[in-house]
Amino acid sequence: ILNVEQSPQSLHVQEGDSTNFTCSFPSSNFYALHWYRWETAKSPEALFVMTLNGDEKKKGRISATLNTKEGYSYLYIKGSQPEDSATYLCAPGDSNSGYALNFGKGTSLLVTP
Amino acid sequence: KAGVTQTPRYLIKTRGQQVTLSCSPISGHRSVSWYQQTPGQGLQFLFEYFSETQRNKGNFPGRFSGRQFSNSRSEMNVSTLELGDSALYLCASRQGTASNEKLFFGSGTQLSVL
Numbered sequence: 001i002l003n004v005e006q007s008p009q010s011l012h013v014q015e016g017d018s019t020n021f022t023c024s025f026p027s028s029n030f031y032a033l034h035w036y037r038w039e040t041a042k043s044p045e046a047l048f049v050m051t052l053n054g055d056e057k058k059k060g061r062i063s064a065t066l067n068t069k070e071g072y073s074y075l076y077i078k079g080s081q082p083e084d085s086a087t088y089l090c091a092p093g094d095s096n097s098g099y100a101l102n103f104g105k106g107t108s109l110l111v112t113p
Numbered sequence: 114k115a116g117v118t119q120t121p122r123y124l125i126k127t128r129g130q131q132v133t134l135s136c137s138p139i140s141g142h143r144s145v146s147w148y149q150q151t152p153g154q155g156l157q158f159l160f161e162y163f164s165e166t167q168r169n170k171g172n173f174p175g176r177f178s179g180r181q182f183s184n185s186r187s188e189m190n191v192s193t194l195e196l197g198d199s200a201l202y203l204c205a206s207r208q209g210t211a212s213n214e215k216l217f218f219g220s221g222t223q224l225s226v227l
Contacts, residue, residue, distance in 0.1 A: 031212040032211075032213040034216070042220075043203070043218035043219060043220050043221065044156075044203070044205075044216075045218070046215035046217075049214075049215050051212075051213050089156065091156075093212025093213075094212070100158055100161050100168070100171070101146070101158065101212070101216065102158050102171075103148070103157075103158070104155060105153075105155035106155055
């Protein structure tokens with residue numbers, strides 16, 4: 001099971017600010033990288049699944065990049081809104097762990113008006 | 114299409130008891146994974162089942178076990194409950210087990226051990 005690090009642990013920004021967080025993972029045997037958003041009182045929901053080095057995915061104001069050679073992914077939120085407040089989780093999958101997804105502890109984002 | 118259904122939603126048990134949690138995946142999904150969420154620990158992988166077979170297991174003691182039925186529904190059992198087992202237990206389903214398949218999560222079972 002991969003060791004996953006997410007930073008920062010928490011983040012507090014003002015509405016309209018842009019922000020980004022990092023997910024670091026061992027680069028060997030990498031297969032895929034997932035990002036999930038977990039809002040309070042709801043279930044985690046998938047944002048992106050990325051597999052290729054240099055991949056960039058976008059969903060509205062949220063985008064993510066992937067560097068499999070150095071083992072990191074960035075998640076960007078442009079013009080943060082209060083509804084973006086959530087915990088953002090990443091989970092890499094690798095062939096050695098039988099493709100199980102092991103999550104990082106997440107970045108908790110609070111966006112205030 | 115119905116989502117992932119977990120029952121019960123809340124559960125209170127005492128130390129030493131055992132508990133069984135249930136998860137019904139999205140129709141057509143054959144893989145069910147279980148996760149434990151405790152404050153400060155993040156989502157920790159318990160195990161994953163596919164076609165009634167355990168495919169992967171996380172780093173949890175043998176008191177944690179599971180099974181999957183032919184209709185893909187899964188149960189998780191924890192025996193000899195300890196205070197530290199108090200947590201939110203989430204299950205997630207996907208069609209197969211490929212790493213590029215996203216997970217669909219249920220609402221979870223909040224277990225309190227007194």
